[in-house]
Amino acid sequence: MSGDHSHIEGQSHKHKDKYKEKEHKHKDHKKDKEREKSKHGNSDHKDSSDKKHRDKEKEKLKHKDGSTDKYKDKHKEKRKEEKPHVKSELEDNSYYSPKLEKSLKRERDDNDSEFKPKKIKTENDKKAKKRKPDEVIKPTKTKNKKGEVADGKKKAKKEPEEKWKWEEERYTDGVKWKFLEHKGPVFAPPYEPLPSNVKFYYDKHMKLSPEAEEVATFFAKMLDHEYTTKEIFRKNFFKDWRKEMTAEEKAKITDLKKCNFTEMNEYFKAQSEARKAMSKEQKQKIKEDNERILQEYGFCIMDNHRERIANFRIEPPGLFRGRGDHPKMGMLKRRIRPQDIIINCSDSKHPEPPPGTRWKEVRHDNKVTWLVSWTENIQGSIKYIMLNPSSRIKGEKDWQKYETARRLKKCVDRIRAQYREDWKSKEMRIRQRAVALYFIDKLALRAGNEKEEGETADTVGCCSLRVEHIKLYPENDGQEYVVEFDFLGKDSIRYYNKVPVEKRVFKNLQLFMENKEPDDDLFDRLNTSVLNKHLQELMDGLTAKVFRTYNASITLQQQLKELTSDENIPAKILSYNRANRAVAILCNHQRAPPKTFEKSMQNLQTKIDAKRDQLSDAKRELKSAKADAKIRRDEKSKAVETKKKAVQRIEEQLMKLEVQATDREENKQIALGTSKLNYLDPRISVACKKWGIPVEKIYNKTQREKFAWAIDMADDDYEF
DNA sequence: ACCCTGACTTGTTTCCAGTGGA
DNA sequence: TCCACTGGAAACAAGTCAGGGT
Numbered sequence: 001m002s003g004d005h006s007h008i009e010g011q012s013h014k015h016k017d018k019y020k021e022k023e024h025k026h027k028d029h030k031k032d033k034e035r036e037k038s039k040h041g042n043s044d045h046k047d048s049s050d051k052k053h054r055d056k057e058k059e060k061l062k063h064k065d066g067s068t069d070k071y072k073d074k075h076k077e078k079r080k081e082e083k084p085h086v087k088s089e090l091e092d093n094s095y096y097s098p099k100l101e102k103s104l105k106r107e108r109d110d111n112d113s114e115f116k117p118k119k120i121k122t123e124n125d126k127k128a129k130k131r132k133p134d135e136v137i138k139p140t141k142t143k144n145k146k147g148e149v150a151d152g153k154k155k156a157k158k159e160p161e162e163k164w165k166w167e168e169e170r171y172t173d174g175v176k177w178k179f180l181e182h183k184g185p186v187f188a189p190p191y192e193p194l195p196s197n198v199k200f201y202y203d204k205h206m207k208l209s210p211e212a213e214e215v216a217t218f219f220a221k222m223l224d225h226e227y228t229t230k231e232i233f234r235k236n237f238f239k240d241w242r243k244e245m246t247a248e249e250k251a252k253i254t255d256l257k258k259c260n261f262t263e264m265n266e267y268f269k270a271q272s273e274a275r276k277a278m279s280k281e282q283k284q285k286i287k288e289d290n291e292r293i294l295q296e297y298g299f300c301i302m303d304n305h306r307e308r309i310a311n312f313r314i315e316p317p318g319l320f321r322g323r324g325d326h327p328k329m330g331m332l333k334r335r336i337r338p339q340d341i342i343i344n345c346s347d348s349k350h351p352e353p354p355p356g357t358r359w360k361e362v363r364h365d366n367k368v369t370w371l372v373s374w375t376e377n378i379q380g381s382i383k384y385i386m387l388n389p390s391s392r393i394k395g396e397k398d399w400q401k402y403e404t405a406r407r408l409k410k411c412v413d414r415i416r417a418q419y420r421e422d423w424k425s426k427e428m429r430i431r432q433r434a435v436a437l438y439f440i441d442k443l444a445l446r447a448g449n450e451k452e453e454g455e456t457a458d459t460v461g462c463c464s465l466r467v468e469h470i471k472l473y474p475e476n477d478g479q480e481y482v483v484e485f486d487f488l489g490k491d492s493i494r495y496y497n498k499v500p501v502e503k504r505v506f507k508n509l510q511l512f513m514e515n516k517e518p519d520d521d522l523f524d525r526l527n528t529s530v531l532n533k534h535l536q537e538l539m540d541g542l543t544a545k546v547f548r549t550y551n552a553s554i555t556l557q558q559q560l561k562e563l564t565s566d567e568n569i570p571a572k573i574l575s576y577n578r579a580n581r582a583v584a585i586l587c588n589h590q591r592a593p594p595k596t597f598e599k600s601m602q603n604l605q606t607k608i609d610a611k612r613d614q615l616s617d618a619k620r621e622l623k624s625a626k627a628d629a630k631i632r633r634d635e636k637s638k639a640v641e642t643k644k645k646a647v648q649r650i651e652e653q654l655m656k657l658e659v660q661a662t663d664r665e666e667n668k669q670i671a672l673g674t675s676k677l678n679y680l681d682p683r684i685s686v687a688c689k690k691w692g693i694p695v696e697k698i699y700n701k702t703q704r705e706k707f708a709w710a711i712d713m714a715d716d717d718y719e720f
Numbered sequence: 721a722c723c724c725t726g727a728c729t730t731g732t733t734t735c736c737a738g739t740g741g742a
Numbered sequence: 743t744c745c746a747c748t749g750g751a752a753a754c755a756a757g758t759c760a761g762g763g764t
Contacts, residue, residue: 287737315754323732323755368727382726383754397728446730447758456756490757491731529722532759545729545758591732600747671732673750678730700750 164305164392166709168400174367176393182300182309184343184351185372185385186293188316188335198267201260202253212245215332218319220264227321233330237319240332300371300387308388309371314341320378324457324492331378340374369393379455390705399709402681404541405550406720412550415538416441423504429525433534435508436462436523440547443497444586446490447528447544459488462544463528468518472509481506495588552583552679557720559583560688570656572693574663576685581666583675591671604661611654618647677703682710687718 171178191214199205200216208216219228219237227233238256245253253259278286297312317335322328338357343350347364360374372385387393408415419441422434439445440462448461460469469487476482479500489495501509512522528544535542559579622643629637685698686707695704695711704711 283737311753313753321733321755326755370727373726379755384727386728394728401729449758451757459756461757491733491755493732528759543759589731603747674731702751 164395164708166392166396166399166712168396168403170392170396176369177302177366179304180300180302180344180346180366180371181349182345182351182371183297184353185341186297186313187338187354188314194264194267198263200264201262202258206252209246209249212241212249214317215241215244216261217264217268218317218332220261221268222319223261223265227319227329230329232325232327233319236328236330237332240330244332302387302391302393305392307391307393310386310388312385314374315376315383322457324459324488326457327454328378328456334377336374342373344368344371344373388705390702390708395706395709398706401549402553402683402720404546405553405681408539408542408546408550409554409720411539412441418538420502420504423502423508429530431508432512432523432526433531435505435512436526436531437535438501438505440544441551442501443485443499444548444551444588445495446548447531449528457488457492459490459492461489463523463526463531465522466518467513467516467520467522470509470513470522472506472513474506483509489588493588493590548587549679552587552675553681553684553720555583555586556580556680557684560684569693569697572688572691573697576688576693576698577663577667577672580672580676580680581670583680584670584672587675587679589671589674590669593668597668601661601664604657604664608654608657608661611650611657615647615650615654618643618650622647677706681720682707683713683715683718684720686710686714687716689714690716 191210193210193213194217196207200208200213207213219241222228234256242250242253298309299306300309301307314336315333318333320328320331320333338353339360341353341359342361342363343359344363344365345351346366350359350362353359370384370386373382375381376383389395389398415437419434419437422430423438425431425434440447446461448463448465450464451459460466465487469485471484471486473482473484474480476484476498481503482498482500483506485495485497485499487495509522512524516522516524532543535544535546556579559582560576563575563578622640625637625639625643629635629640634640682699686695688698689695699707
């Protein structure tokens with residue numbers, strides 16, 4: 001499986017080289033340079049224009065845009081100053097992050113007194129006031145088993161309705177729901193210490209304290225994983241692990257290299273074997289238990305409907321697995337407790353925290369869609385529990401997204417003409433904006449927000465491209481003005497592409513790159529907020545990502561028109577998949593070739609070979625039958641007919657297999673799912689029924705649930 | 721004007737259970 | 743009946759973007 005770096009249509013490289021080695025010097029280097037820049041108080045472009053005047057226009061440019069210092073640099077400088085982690089006196093232990101610190105502080109400040117839910121100012125608030133000015137949600141002890149919930153304002157006590165009526169804009173004024181009731185999250189099961197005979201080894205066998213042991217098991221479970229060999233991972237893990245150790249353990253265990261987790265690792269392997277080997281009844285029981293939990297916690301009532309919750313289980317503790325070259329991989333992801341949790345629901349009734357605990361907060365914010373949130377300790381960002389894609393709240397939003405893309409369709413010509421015009425602008429920032437937009441449109445690049453250096457893997461999108469990420473070839477492989485892109489995008493997936501561009505774009509790129517270091521920003525006068533502000537002016541609701549949606553959907557529609565033949569259904573589905581694949585390639589949706597890929601390919605190949613043999617056998621038989629018939633002067637020999645049929649049948653089967661093989665091979669490194677789920681207007685697919693392709697052949701059950709809105713609107717002659 | 725962060729979408733990988741062929 | 747394979751779901755990381763505070 002290793003070593004296969006084949007390309008897909010000249011575009012995407014794969015997996016192995018996905019996590020490109022990056023020099024870490026990068027950051028410090030950059031920092032220095034920025035300091036220098038700001039010291040001199042002038043930008044690259046002023047400097048550069050003093051050099052040779054290759055381009056007349058440049059002269060004008062420099063004056064026009066001298067106005068601003070670079071935003072980007074400013075941020076960076078600022079951020080760096082703030083960065084130093086001031087350790088809070090209350091947080092001696094490991095779980096430290098700046099954001100967390102803030103929220104901890106808040107917690108400390110305002111809830112020592114009494115558990116009192118916070119009220120926030122929303123529309124809801126006004127309503128609440130009308131009802132009962134100072135209603136405090138008291139931890140209701142009411143174990144409402146059966147319908148004794150029938151107190152006054154319980155509008156949702158009527159049986160939940162069956163189906164939603166799809167409306168693009170249901171509530172005005174940002175209200176997302178009017179009634180919301182749920183059971184709260186399901187917490188990760190508490191840690192169960194290992195049996196006493198399973199020990200950790202360091203010079204000698206030793207039993208760890210439960211706290212240290214738990215963290216050790218996280219590592220032990222991953223022993224087979226490549227992560228555990230990476231230096232950063234090991235370093236971060238060890239640092240966080242030591243924080244959980246007792247003083248003696250800390251004194252003793254000082255070197256991760258000397259740690260031996262194999263015994264623990266084997267114990268877990270045995271456990272999973274045992275789980276596999278369980279009897280049918282046991283498995284059945286587990287399944288039923290899960291179903292019970294799902295039924296109890298996996299649903300909520302929103303505006304009279306019972307809706308499925310997407311992730312009602314709190315993420316269990318473990319070691320953080322960042323993607324790509326992540327500086328924080330291996331850090332301990334801490335266990336979430338009830339006092340970390342914010343509950344969001346209607347003000348009438350809220351879920352109970354587990355006995356002996358309390359929620360961090362209960363609020364009633366109907367302008368947001370989440371039911372539960374907590375702050376995670378690695379990046380200090382907020383995690384949410386939200387509804388399933390099949391829910392109304394997600395469906396309507398999805399629908400809206402495609403409607404925006406369709407509006408773009410109406411004015412895309414105008415916008416394209418506009419940015420082409422802007423390539424000639426006198427202002428550098430406008431040229432940069434126009435070229436970036438061209439990339440976003442033509443290549444479906446992501447916007448490319450700035451990221452916190454050192455906090456996340458070094459990845460880029462359009463606006464954050466650096467000089468080192470592109471190469472210019474005035475001439476390449478017989479094509480003029482070729483740009484070679486090579487960078488790591490979202491999830492550290494490599495984007496590699498060579499595209500011919502228009503001359504003006506090419507010249508502009510040369511201009512942007514002049515006098516810059518490889519790690520300078522290509523578009524130093526541009527960031528996503530500037531770009532999006534501009535787009536907003538061009539069309540209401542237009543942002544960079546709308547182009548991805550638009551181009552994906554329009555590509556599907558076009559490809560379908562070209563490809564769909566009047567053949568049988570399997571052939572049509574293949575056509576659909578081809579169209580889907582074209583989109584996935586456009587969006588650079590890659591996947592690691594499945595571990596079993598080679599093998600399954602081989603299996604298919606042996607099948608094909610067998611079919612071939614069978615075919616030649618059949619042909620031979622046909623031949624001899626023919627000869628035989630000739631001798632016997634039997635014009636309409638039955639034998640010949642049947643043999644002929646057999647040959648035909650086998651040929652067909654062979655073809656089918658070969659098609660399957662190509663389909664699979666073409667799909668080796670391409671993931672269709674992402675585009676299917678997020679970029680392709682489902683109504684285009686639903687409308688395929690006009691060619692006799694039933695929706696069931698395109699979408700599985702969950703997908704049909706997610707796209708219920710689209711199926712509902714079902715319209716044969718739907719045009720994106 | 722800038723910057724931060726909350727909310728929500730998009731993305732890949734991992735896990736698991738069901739399926740169909742030997 | 744077993745077992746290898748596969749597709750789908752779950753998990754959760756990593757984006758985008760808007761709005762509000764400074």
